[in-house]
Amino acid sequence: MRAQGPPCAVCGNRVSKAVTRCPWCHRVLCLRCECPNQCWKTQILTDELNQPLRWFYLSFAVDDRFYGAAIVEAPGEAHAIQRTHQLGINPGGEVAIFAVPDGAPLPEAAKNRLLSKSDIETIWPARSILK
Ligand SMILES: [Zn+2]
Ligand SMILES: [Zn+2]
Numbered sequence: 001m002r003a004q005g006p007p008c009a010v011c012g013n014r015v016s017k018a019v020t021r022c023p024w025c026h027r028v029l030c031l032r033c034e035c036p037n038q039c040w041k042t043q044i045l046t047d048e049l050n051q052p053l054r055w056f057y058l059s060f061a062v063d064d065r066f067y068g069a070a071i072v073e074a075p076g077e078a079h080a081i082q083r084t085h086q087l088g089i090n091p092g093g094e095v096a097i098f099a100v101p102d103g104a105p106l107p108e109a110a111k112n113r114l115l116s117k118s119d120i121e122t123i124w125p126a127r128s129i130l131k
Helices: 039-048 077-087 117-123
Strands: 004-007 014-016 054-062 065-074 094-099
Touching (some): 039 077, 065 117, 077 094
Antiparallel strands (some): 004 014, 054 065, 054 094
């Protein structure tokens, strides 16, 4: 008979003998479930607070369909995503994030809004500085 561990805090399934716990709040979790507290997100957000603010370029897409891009200032990637939600400029989809290189041109009009492909080509013409 298989040894049974305590139930998962999320789905209630018994976890195997090797108990997995959330490393932050120590809830018992099965391999399928994430901590309902979203501790990892909280942890990332807390860690980022020690970093200086900088500009991030976020590109939103689903498969190959471009939904838009945004340039926001934040102490880190998780905050940058949060910022687009706060500003109401997160169109959804999958996000790719790049730190805007120091010294790259960054017009005021490009900041904190949802940008189209042609907006971006206007800001960073020809060869994009972002790979
Ligand atoms: Zn579970
Ligand atoms: Zn947790």
